[in-house]
Amino acid sequence: MKIGLIGYGNIGRFLLQSINHNHLIKDGKITAISGRNPELGQKIADEYDAEYIQEVNQLIESDVDLVIEAATVEVVKKHAAAILKSGKDFLVISVGALADQSFYEQLHLICEKFGTKLLLPSGAIGGLDILKAAKSIGQLETVSITTRKPPKALPGAPLDQETVLFSGCAEDAIQKFPQNINVSIILSLAGIGPAKTAVTIIADPKVDKNNHTIEASGSFGKLSVKVENDPMPENPKTSYLAVLSVISALQSKDALIQMG
Ligand SMILES: NC(=O)C1=CN([C@@H]2O[C@H](COP(=O)(O)OP(=O)(O)OC[C@H]3O[C@@H](n4cnc5c(N)ncnc54)[C@H](OP(=O)(O)O)[C@@H]3O)[C@@H](O)[C@H]2O)C=CC1
Numbered sequence: 660m661k662i663g664l665i666g667y668g669n670i671g672r673f674l675l676q677s678i679n680h681n682h683l684i685k686d687g688k689i690t691a692i693s694g695r696n697p698e699l700g701q702k703i704a705d706e707y708d709a710e711y712i713q714e715v716n717q718l719i720e721s722d723v724d725l726v727i728e729a730a731t732v733e734v735v736k737k738h739a740a741a742i743l744k745s746g747k748d749f750l751v752i753s754v755g756a757l758a759d760q761s762f763y764e765q766l767h768l769i770c771e772k773f774g775t776k777l778l779l780p781s782g783a784i785g786g787l788d789i790l791k792a793a794k795s796i797g798q799l800e801t802v803s804i805t806t807r808k809p810p811k812a813l814p815g816a817p818l819d820q821e822t823v824l825f826s827g828c829a830e831d832a833i834q835k836f837p838q839n840i841n842v843s844i845i846l847s848l849a850g851i852g853p854a855k856t857a858v859t860i861i862a863d864p865k866v867d868k869n870n871h872t873i874e875a876s877g878s879f880g881k882l883s884v885k886v887e888n889d890p891m892p893e894n895p896k897t898s899y900l901a902v903l904s905v906i907s908a909l910q911s912k913d914a915l916i917q918m919g
């Protein structure tokens with residue numbers, strides 16, 4: 660399987676190391692990388708025996724079978740439709756891009772028409788299997804996520820005191836914190852949607868992990884799950900589990916939510 664990668668920041672580089680140097684994906688190799696810094700892109704491409712392709716449009720025209728996005732919500736919004744129409748599967752880590760229901764449905768239709776898959780790994784959280792089962796024929800009534808991170812992992816957080824930075828729905832949370840609360844959108848997609856999923860974001864100088872607590876209730880009973888994530892060494896905003904969930908999705912070429 661030839662893989663194209665958009666973004667060679669923290670997650671992108673970890674994937675290059677895991678896939679191209681440590682061979683963690685059977686028969687998989689990142690053969691092309693795309694990003695907006697050509698000098699760095701060429702250096703990283705050389706290091707990992709890949710081709711540097713500056714424009715995503717050219718990556719789409721290349722012979723890769725699967726494209727991984729490890730960049731931003733905006734990159735997904737801009738390129739997802741073209742990637743899926745080109746016959747390539749697309750694995751998205753900035754799942755916040757799918758908060759817009761009409762965009763999500765549009766991609767679903769493209770996947771059906773072109774026989775492609777949109778792979779959405781569970782990212783820095785878990786428990787999505789329970790939500791999916793709970794709503795299959797039963798009633799899933801409430802779903803919430805409380806995210807508690809060190810101030811340095813959240814923009815605009817005071818460094819010295821616990822502060823609630825956001826309280827509202829996932830739809831609004833991802834607009835305000837596009838780099839920090841993608842987890843609320845994968846949770847919404849598995850559960851009751853971004854307008855009904857409640858989100859609280861707390862900056863807490865007393866914690867050194869990225870904590871996510873998910874609670875849900877419905878005809879199945881109640882769910883409570885807390886994950887205390889170690890951050891990635893080079894980007895405290897991002898939990899290590901997020902990149903592990905990408906590796907896991909690639910290993911099974913599957914994901915908890917899969918369209919097409
Ligand atoms: N689903 C989940 O649970 C999680 C999702 N995430 C999301 O994953 C994404 C990647 O995270 P991470 O690797 O830690 O972030 P980094 O900031 O370390 O890396 C992001 C990379 O994307 C690049 N980039 C930005 N804009 C563009 C563009 N227009 N075209 C191409 N490349 C671009 C950046 O390059 P440049 O240097 O040029 O800016 C950078 O190399 C983020 O959106 C993050 O919010 C993170 C954690 C959990």
Ligand SMILES: O=C([O-])CC(=O)C(=O)O
Pocket residue numbers: 782783837838839840841842843869888896897898899901
């Ligand atoms: O890595 C995390 O803990 C969560 C995160 O940044 C996101 O969902 O965008």
